[in-house]
Amino acid sequence: MARTTKKPAKRAAPAARKAPARKAAAKPKAAKPAAKPASMIGALPAIVTLRHLAEWAGYNHGVPKQQATAMLSGFVSDIGRALKRGSKIRIPDLGILQVRVRPARPARKGRNPATGEEIMIKASRASKRVAFRPAKTLKESV
Numbered sequence: 747m748a749r750t751t752k753k754p755a756k757r758a759a760p761a762a763r764k765a766p767a768r769k770a771a772a773k774p775k776a777a778k779p780a781a782k783p784a785s786m787i788g789a790l791p792a793i794v795t796l797r798h799l800a801e802w803a804g805y806n807h808g809v810p811k812q813q814a815t816a817m818l819s820g821f822v823s824d825i826g827r828a829l830k831r832g833s834k835i836r837i838p839d840l841g842i843l844q845v846r847v848r849p850a851r852p853a854r855k856g857r858n859p860a861t862g863e864e865i866m867i868k869a870s871r872a873s874k875r876v877a878f879r880p881a882k883t884l885k886e887s888v
Contacts, residue, residue, distance in 0.1 A: 796822070829876060841880040848873045 783801045785791055791798060796818055804814035825843065828835055835843040850872040856865055 837881075839881055839883045841878055841884055843876060843878050845874050846877045848875075 783805055785798050786802060786805065797815060800815035800818045801811055803809065803818065804811045807814075809817075825835055829843060829845050832845065837843075851870045853869040854867050856867045857863065858865055
C-alpha cells in the first residue's frame with residue numbers, strides 16, 4: 747500500500763477590503779436644556795454638600811456634573827495647600843480664611859477658686875486652627 751499524503755490547500759490571497767461607506771454629515775441637533783437638579787427644586791436641603799454645590803454650578807454654567815465636582819474638589823484642595831503654607835485666602839463677598847496659631851504655654855501654678863487650694867496646671871502645646879471671618883456683604887445677606 748502506498749501512502750499518499752495530502753498537501754495542505756493553498757489559501758487564496760485575501761480580497762482587498764472596501765472602505766466603509768461614509769454616512770452623510772449629521773445635522774447638528776438642538777441642545778436640550780438640562781433639567782434642573784432635584785436639589786434646586788423646592789426647599790433647599792438641610793445640609794448643602796460639595797456635591798450639591800457642584801451640581802448647581804454645573805447646571806448654571808453648562809458643565810457636566812462630574813467635571814464640576816472635580817473642579818470644586820480641586821478648589822478645596824488648593825485652599826488647603828495655600829493655608830498650609832501660611833497664606834490668607836480672601837474671597838470677595840464671602841470672607842477670609844486664615845490659620846491662627848496659639849503658642850505653647852508653660853506649666854504654672856493656679857488656685858482652685860472654691861477651696862483656695864494651690865494646684866499645678868499642665869503645660870499646653872502650640873496649636874493651629876483655621877479661622878473664617880465672613881465678609882460684610884455675606885453678613886448682611888444672611
